[in-house]
Amino acid sequence: MRPCNRGHANRPWRAVLAAVALSVLPLFAARTLAAQVVRIDATAQGTPLPHFWEEMFGSGHASLAMRADYLRDLRAVKRITGFRYVRFHGIFDRGVGMYTRNSRGNLVYNFSNVDTIYDGLLRNGVRPFVELSFMPPAIAANPDARYDFWYRPNVSPPQTFSKWAAVIRTFARHLIQRYGIAEVSKWYFEVWNEPNENFWGGPWRQKTYFRLYDTAARALKAVSPRLKVGGPATAHAAWIRAFLRHVVAKHVPIDFISTHAYADDTTRSLFGTRRPVPYDDRVCLAVKRVRGEIDHSALPNLPLYLTEWSVMGRDNARDTTYVGPAVADTIRECDGSVQMMSFWTFSDVFEEAGPNPGPFTGGFGLRAYGGINKPSYYAFELLHELGHERLANPSHSAIVTRTRAGALVIALWNLVDPGLQGRPKTIRLEVSGVPADAPVAIQRVDHNHGNVLPIYRAMGSPRYPTPKQVAEMNAATALPAPELVHLRAGALALTLQPNALFLLRIGAVRVRTSAMAGR
Numbered sequence: 210m211r212p213c214n215r216g217h218a219n220r221p222w223r224a225v226l227a228a229v230a231l232s233v234l235p236l237f238a239a240r241t242l243a244a245q246v247v248r249i250d251a252t253a254q255g256t257p258l259p260h261f262w263e264e265m266f267g268s269g270h271a272s273l274a275m276r277a278d279y280l281r282d283l284r285a286v287k288r289i290t291g292f293r294y295v296r297f298h299g300i301f302d303r304g305v306g307m308y309t310r311n312s313r314g315n316l317v318y319n320f321s322n323v324d325t326i327y328d329g330l331l332r333n334g335v336r337p338f339v340e341l342s343f344m345p346p347a348i349a350a351n352p353d354a355r356y357d358f359w360y361r362p363n364v365s366p367p368q369t370f371s372k373w374a375a376v377i378r379t380f381a382r383h384l385i386q387r388y389g390i391a392e393v394s395k396w397y398f399e400v401w402n403e404p405n406e407n408f409w410g411g412p413w414r415q416k417t418y419f420r421l422y423d424t425a426a427r428a429l430k431a432v433s434p435r436l437k438v439g440g441p442a443t444a445h446a447a448w449i450r451a452f453l454r455h456v457v458a459k460h461v462p463i464d465f466i467s468t469h470a471y472a473d474d475t476t477r478s479l480f481g482t483r484r485p486v487p488y489d490d491r492v493c494l495a496v497k498r499v500r501g502e503i504d505h506s507a508l509p510n511l512p513l514y515l516t517e518w519s520v521m522g523r524d525n526a527r528d529t530t531y532v533g534p535a536v537a538d539t540i541r542e543c544d545g546s547v548q549m550m551s552f553w554t555f556s557d558v559f560e561e562a563g564p565n566p567g568p569f570t571g572g573f574g575l576r577a578y579g580g581i582n583k584p585s586y587y588a589f590e591l592l593h594e595l596g597h598e599r600l601a602n603p604s605h606s607a608i609v610t611r612t613r614a615g616a617l618v619i620a621l622w623n624l625v626d627p628g629l630q631g632r633p634k635t636i637r638l639e640v641s642g643v644p645a646d647a648p649v650a651i652q653r654v655d656h657n658h659g660n661v662l663p664i665y666r667a668m669g670s671p672r673y674p675t676p677k678q679v680a681e682m683n684a685a686t687a688l689p690a691p692e693l694v695h696l697r698a699g700a701l702a703l704t705l706q707p708n709a710l711f712l713l714r715i716g717a718v719r720v721r722t723s724a725m726a727g728r
Contacts, residue, residue: 244637244702247604251617251642251715255598258610261547262540263593265294265338266555267517267573270360272304273297273558274326282556282576284333289590295330296338296516296551298402301345301376302362308345308376316347320383327388338397338516338551340442341377341425343408348372354410359563366411370424377428381436394435399467399516400425403444415448419455426462439465442516445478446470446495453506465548466503469517470495472535488521488626489535493542500546512548519553525571526627528662533588533654533710534622540592541608544599552589567672569665577661579679587659587688591652591712594618606636616716617643623705631707638701640715645699647715650691655709661686 266286273279274297286292301307305322330337343362346352354365367373384393402408404418411417422440429436441452446468456463470479472488479495480486486494496515503511520527520535536552543550557565557572568577575586596610596618608620617640625631640647654660661682665671668678691714694701705711 244635245604245606246637246639247602247607247609247621249600249602249609249617249619249638249640249642251600251611251640253600253642255600255611256545258544258595258597258599259548260593260595260597261543262536262550262552263290263292263589264549265296265514265516265551266290266292267551267553268295268297268555269559269561270299270304270358270362271297271302271326272299272322272360273560274329275322276558278580279556279558280329280333281580282558282574283330283335285580285582286555286575286586286589287334289586290593292555293334293336294338294397294549294551295335295555296340296399298340298342299360299362300326300339300342301380302343302360303346304360307380308347310347318379318383320387323380323383324387327384331388331392336396338399338514340399340402340516342402344373345376348376351410356408358561360560364408364410366417366421370420373421374424374428377425378432381429381432385433390433390435394433394437396437397465397514398425398429398436398438399442400438400440402442403469404441405443405445405447415451419452422452422456423459423461430462437464439463439467439511439514442467442469444469445474446499447478449499449502450506453502453508457507463508463511465512465514466499467514467516468499470515471517471519471553472521473523489538489624490542492518492539493546496543496546513546515543515547515550517553518550519573521627522571522573524627525569527571527573527585528569528577528583529627530584530588530655530660530708530710531625531627532583532585533591534624534708536585536588537592537608537620537622537710538605538624540595540620541605568674569662569670579674579676580683581661581665581674581679582659582683582686584654584660584662587654587686588710590688591654591710592620594712594714595620606634616714619713619715621703621705621711621713623707623709625707633704633706635702635704638696638703638713640696640699640701643696643699643715646695646697649694649696649701650714651694651703651711652688652691653709653711654688655706659686659688 306319307323311317344365346363348367349363349365350368351365355361356364400422426438429438441448470492472491476482476486554573556576557574557578565578568581596612598611600609602609610618621636623634664682664685
């Protein structure tokens with residue numbers, strides 16, 4: 210999508226932004242709408258809230274990590290979330306060239322690009338969550354078994370599984386030699402990607418994938434038992450019971466379970482039913498089912514990593530303010546069931562369909578082409594501020610947390626799915642355990658805050674924005690200092706526009722603005 214508003218094409222974007230801002234409903238316009246009441250006891254017992262939604266992000270394929278724009282976006286998202294791991298496809302792909310034939314036709318290992326990729330991540334404070342994929346063409350049983358991505362990865366089984374084991378051992382030994390076992394033992398090794406889909410070309414898909422996993426897991430552990438390995442990395446949260454039974458029966462090493470679920474996966478693919486399930490509930494219902502399958506297995510203590518997930522993408526929704534409330538709602542539902550969730554993706558530096566066609570085409574990332582901060586970028590920035598202790602609350606539009614310093618940090622949202630007509634929502638907070646006139650710091654992402662789309666349209670929707678235009682857009686959308694108000698008799702009413710995300714801090718107010726506008 211390249212939106213163009215001809216009426217605004219020649220108007221200065223600042224004037225457009227100012228005109229839009231005048232249309233905002235008053236922040237405290239609670240009298241006109243029936244309020245949803247959220248009651249909070251600031252002294253209530255809490256439970257730990259690890260920031261599982263921002264520990265890891267996904268990205269496209271390995272070769273992208275050698276690009277300056279990829280690393281620029283990685284640094285920007287690292288600044289606002291502190292994320293620790295990144296996952297991508299294709300470390301064994303032809304474009305990386307780790308195991309290929311030289312000019313004389315001899316098979317040789319060449320780790321120069323592998324080192325460049327991992328050095329760049331580590332230099333920026335991010336570790337790899339290593340997806341062991343795809344098949345090195347030199348050992349592929351079928352050199353023509355190519356997945357239909359632009360970079361054409363080979364999804365064939367190996368010529369022999371002993372050759373696959375040799376590749377895994379050599380790869381692991383090189384990593385340990387270069388980075389040391391103390392470092393590499395903090396990485397994760399996930400065998401393949403979505404073998405229940407066309408990413409795996411083995412006959413009797415499940416059976417041959419299990420053999421692929423067994424071979425890789427045993428090869429890694431033979432190099433060092435400290436290396437962490439897991440799978441099955443399936444789409445649609447599939448195969449978990451069968452995989453757990455298999456590794457137990459065959460005594461195969463395993464350190465974690467990984468799988469994928471998307472909000473726009475079908476209910477049939479996720480749950481085996483055609484019954485309607487709201488898009489916003491699908492990911493966490495799948496996560497809870499998998500958690501239950503692990504809990505009832507012979508390995509109930511295995512951690513669960515959702516190594517790909519995202520919100521619904523219809524109507525280019527991932528470019529809009531919808532993402533923030535959808536992510537917040539997912540945090541609310543998935544808390545306690547999963548150890549890490551890897552949002553797909555941190556950046557629109559992404560090539561599954563080919564070179565980027567321009568900004569705001571519905572890409573998965575938090576940053577659009579050119580390094581433009583989307584509303585989702587600022588939403589993750591706000592959600593990073595949630596405390597590390599959650600206070601129970603029945604609201605489906607709130608997460609109530611407490612920081613280690615004792616402040617309350619509250620996320621509120623008004624979630625409206627793409628294609629639906631939403632209405633403003635008024636939420637009345639009634640807070641006990643703090644002074645009745647306690648200060649409240651408010652930040653938000655909504656149509657008029659942290660939303661670059663009106664500014665982009667006002668610029669004429671340039672397909673190839675200049676660095677100057679990108680800087681102007683990021684400066685215009687950077688989150689300002691919080692708005693400071695006070696509780697009144699322990700209460701506060703707020704009106705949220707459709708797909709608005711608010712973050713409130715009550716108590717030890719810490720003023721925070723955007724991290725250098727994502728520069």
